[in-house]
């Protein structure tokens with residue numbers, strides 16, 4: 231084992247030598263690049279260790295996590311986030327109990343009502359209005375609610391676009407194409423500023439739900455296209471086989487088309503939800519105090535003025551971490567589905 | 575004896591001009607096996623696919639298990655027929671995202687509304703009949719072609735059909751896998767299943783079939799019992815076709 235390891239390092243070094251130092255010109259370029267990288271690394275480390283003032287991060291940790299949620303109730307969003315983390319770890323390395331693996335998806339979906347209950351309160355918990363929600367909690371809430379809502383909406387749109395009824399087919403095509411031609415920020419503006427004007431007097435939807443609604447409108451158009459790609463790659467013979475068994479149109483959609491299309495579209499769908507997570511930061515300029523919004527409001531505090539590098543480096547790390555967790559979970563899901571169905 | 579399939583003057587063209595079916599008439603009685611032969615493109619698939627409504631036809635009359643369908647392709651009647659007619663395809667067409675047993679129980683549970691447990695028991699019985707019950711938990715891509723085709727037969731049998739349609743069930747198989755599928759079909763014929771089989775397996779046709787139907791360019795050229803068809807075909811066109819088959 232060790233022998234193989236050493237010899238592969240030798241081979242590696244040899245190829246390095248051949249590729250990077252083959253002649254004078256290559257050698258100079260290689261040395262210049264090494265120099266440049268070292269200087270950059272050195273300066274970064276120096277800044278991180280001696281110049282950066284991490285007080286702006288450390289003393290505001292609860293703010294980043296929960297926004298202006300009342301401090302004595304912050305255990306509620308904390309419980310939710312920790313349960314999400316535990317569930318992630320459990321999904322990845324938990325035991326292989328069959329009944330549990332089968333219901334894992336339901337448990338995941340169940341975290342959303344749990345989160346809403348913990349955040350809103352009621353039924354024994356003191357109610358807290360959504361304008362107090364913020365920070366990472368709000369970012370995650372926006373992401374999971376919008377993803378979960380846009381999936382069924384996207385599936386319906388994709389099916390409508392494949393429909394044989396011309397009116398339905400045209401309408402959904404127009405919707406999908408229009409949504410894909412509008413920038414997300416415009417849709418979000420629409421959600422925050424125009425929806426209240428359209429609603430009849432007396433009905434009010436709070437800002438968080440208007441944002442979720444706008445994200446859903448936007449993302450479902452993209453999801454619809456991903457799923458349509460999946461639907462189109464299912465051979466017609468599958469439908470013939472299902473027809474010959476007497477399954478009706480809806481049963482074919484439910485049992486044959488959607489499961490296969492979702493499996494094919496899965497990598498694209500995970501991209502969408504990671505993209506959605508990052509795009510929730512746009513809400514910072516539309517007045518929601520989610521993760522980026524918290525950063526901006528901290529920077530507006532005279533005590534921390536000018537420390538924007540620390541804040542943004544910290545925020546980048548948090549976004550990176552959550553995105554990585556999402557990507558790992560998605561890869562895990564993909565692998566499980568291929569093991570189940572052996573290179574289908 | 576009840577006729578299971580009665581077709582009169584079926585005519586169909588896909589595009590104007592060429593006729594995929596040209597005045598085809600035939601009758602298949604209960605418990606009989608009809609083998610359909612003919613060169614590629616002669617309309618064999620089109621013919622048997624009209625029998626469970628996968629294809630429409632332009633003119634003529636068709637009665638399957640006493641249910642009459644015409645060129646209007648009444649969806650309700652077609653569904654009724656499909657619940658009693660099983661079909662096996664050349665490329666198996668199993669559902670890749672479902673396990674073998676789920677492939678088989680899908681229709682009984684959702685079309686016939688049978689209980690899951692009951693459907694699984696009957697599915698396991700069918701799989702053991704086909705000699706593949708040990709694969710019940712696997713997925714189609716983990717099985718060989720011959721095994722997949724036997725699963726497809728079990729899936730078609732799960733609705734307890736009165737008529738089975740086979741469209742070249744062994745044409746996509748390796749030669750050494752053909753027998754296992756043909757043997758399963760032989761057993762079905764012995765049990766009295768009414769079958770219409772598109773195939774070029776002469777041995778199977780000789781042993782099992784009651785009639786051989788020979789088609790060319792959408793027309794029925796000849797319909798004879800197998801002993802006559804293979805030794806002393808009445809038509810020049812049939813003899814030519816059989817000569818070519820022998821050379822392979």
Ligand SMILES: Nc1ncnc2c1ncn2[C@@H]1O[C@H](COP(=O)(O)OP(=O)(O)O)[C@@H](O)[C@H]1O
Nearest residue numbers: 588589594612613614615616617618619620621
């Ligand atoms: N979906 C289709 N569209 C147009 N033409 C078709 C279609 N299916 C079959 N045909 C034509 O109909 C004729 C009969 O085809 P088919 O029934 O598949 O023959 P076979 O099964 O005997 O090989 C052929 O000429 C074929 O080209």
Ligand SMILES: [Mg+2]
Nearest residue numbers: 618619620742
């Ligand atoms: Mg054919």
